[in-house]
Amino acid sequence: MTLVLRFGRGDAARCRFAISPLQETMAALLVLKKPGRHGWYLPWLHDVRPVIARLDLGLLDAAAPSNGYGPDFLWPSPTGPLTTIEDDLAQVRATDPAVVAAELAEHVRRIDRHALRDDLHRVLTGDPVIARNTLVTQQRLAWQALVEPLWDRIRGLLDADITARARQLADSGLAGPFADLHRRATWKNEELHLTGFRHGTVDLRGRGLILVPTAFGWPNLGIGPTDDTSVTPPALVYPMLGAARLWEPATRSPAIARLLGSGRASVLAETLVPSTTVSLAHRVGLAPATVSEHLTVLREAGLVTAARRGREVLYRQTPLAAALLHPDPL
Known part of the structure; x- marks a missing residue:
């Protein structure tokens, strides 16, 4: 059983990401x-x-x-x-x-x-x-x-998924984000084929499609509403990238703690999941002003990046930080 979402003129431009x-x-x-x-x-x-x-x-x-x-x-x-x-x-x-x-x-x-x-x-x-x-x-x-x-950690990973897939969309069009969205989703001939749903075809009719990553929805794929007469665009709910990271404990290497100091190392470890200053302060038990100072130093050292989300700023580890915290064994 396959449900086909048929994209027409303007639908690609109206595809957007959302969080719920x-x-x-x-x-x-x-x-x-x-x-x-x-x-x-x-x-x-x-x-x-x-x-x-x-x-x-x-x-x-x-x-x-x-x-x-x-x-x-x-x-x-x-x-x-x-x-x-x-x-x-x-x-x-x-x-x-x-x-x-x-x-x-x-x-x-x-x-x-x-x-x-x-x-x-x-x-x-x-x-x-x-x-x-x-x-x-x-x-x-x-x-x-x-x-x-858990919402702050979940939200950070959802935002990271959206950032990655939005880049795929910009680089490769709709074929980019749909390539590895889910094993039951296949993009071909300007249509998205979803197996495991009722058989039929839904013309998007310029409504576009809402893409909704989820942490708790793994490994399922959800879609709705699929009524052709609805003015609401369908929402496709899919498992976010890196869901397992939500449950991973932050790594606090003793060597990195000696190098950076205990507080700064703890802040860096917690940015495994993109987080706000307030959330980091809560998790590491430090004042927001102190965490902000640590983040400034970590950014200058190339260990964290900052990205705005509405009125908030999310901080996350860079590949250099990941290499320091998880060095390859000799």
Whole structure:
């Protein structure tokens, strides 16, 4: 089964990248449902399970199946690379009750009724405004418990993915970013072929395509909405580059600590993931002003680079820093 996205005049120019905190939250919830997806999630699972056990996420859990159909309104397409969790939740909260009712009814028809608690069934099939608002509340709780504590590190890697793929797009056109986007995505004849979805063709009709990298979505590929009549461009959610780095501990070489000093070496180690000054300060336990001074020296030495993201600046290791922190064995 192959879904084909057909690009026409103007669609390539309207392709853009976006980030969605809510997409990450929903993907993280699915990791909880299928914890064996990959070993690198295990430390995170160990940390969040006690927190999740204290929260009431029953309705959201029932509305987010591990496989198959799920209500589209719970996964809104992000508006851009600076989308916040409040932006995402506002989109869900603004969903037409008629759309909520229809999508939840379709969802309930597809799942095992005997596996659904009676109280949850009543909410899912009852007043759509109550169901929608309850789901938004539980999405916020899930975000706070599952993703927000890691968001700065996740966001740094998502930005790094976007930077790399935007460069591919500039250098090679659409064939560049689609070449290694996902094993189920193939670019040919001005069309993007996606295997494993319903068979059909979607004409983008000048809407373009939103490309959304994800940390928790590995190894899946997601697409929606795919309705030809929708004015909203489809969003293609794909695993970001270097997802395993999110869970790697920062390397603090004793030799580098002696060379640079303990504080500066710690700051350099944490820039494995592109990070802001405030985030680095929090992780290494130093004042933001002190971290800023360290970053200035590290930049002058060619060990970190700085890139602006909206009003923030992200710092990341250069290849020289990586070589110092991870020297090749003799």
